[in-house]
Each structure stands twice: as C-alpha cells, then as structure tokens.
Amino acid sequence: MEEDYLICYCNEVSKSTIVNAIKKKGLKTVEEVGHETGAGQVCGQCQPDIQKLLDEINLAGTS
Numbered sequence: 001m002e003e004d005y006l007i008c009y010c011n012e013v014s015k016s017t018i019v020n021a022i023k024k025k026g027l028k029t030v031e032e033v034g035h036e037t038g039a040g041q042v043c044g045q046c047q048p049d050i051q052k053l054l055d056e057i058n059l060a061g062t063s
C-alpha cells in the first residue's frame with residue numbers, strides 16, 4: 001500500500017481520506033472533495049494536489 005500523508009494541512013485531511021471519498025462517492029471536482037472531506041476549504045493551497053488525485057483516479061478508470 002502507498003504511504004499515507006497529509007494533503008490538506010489546514011483541515012488535516014490525509015491522502016487516504018481523499019482517495020476513499022473520491023472512490024466511494026464518485027467525486028469529480030475539487031469542490032465536491034471539499035464538501036465531503038473539508039480539504040481545500042481554507043487556504044486553497046492543497047487544491048492542485050486534490051485535482052491531481054482526482055485525475056489519477058478518474059482518468060485511470062475511464063480510458
């Protein structure tokens with residue numbers, strides 16, 4: 001299993017939390033991830049990282 005780490009420092013949301021939310025709920029946007037997990041809702045600095053996770057998961061499944 002991949003190493004877990006914090007993506008969003010403001011709300012202390014880890015990568016695994018975000019990945020699980022994306023997979024379980026089929027999230028497609030940074031905004032949806034924010035609503036589900038709280039990540040990206042404060043300073044916004046982690047939003048590119050959230051987008052990367054979204055791309056990895058959603059693009060991998062659709063090609």
Ligand code: FES
Pocket residue numbers: 007008009010011039040041042043044045046047
């Ligand atoms: S690090 Fe995620 S909102 Fe600030």
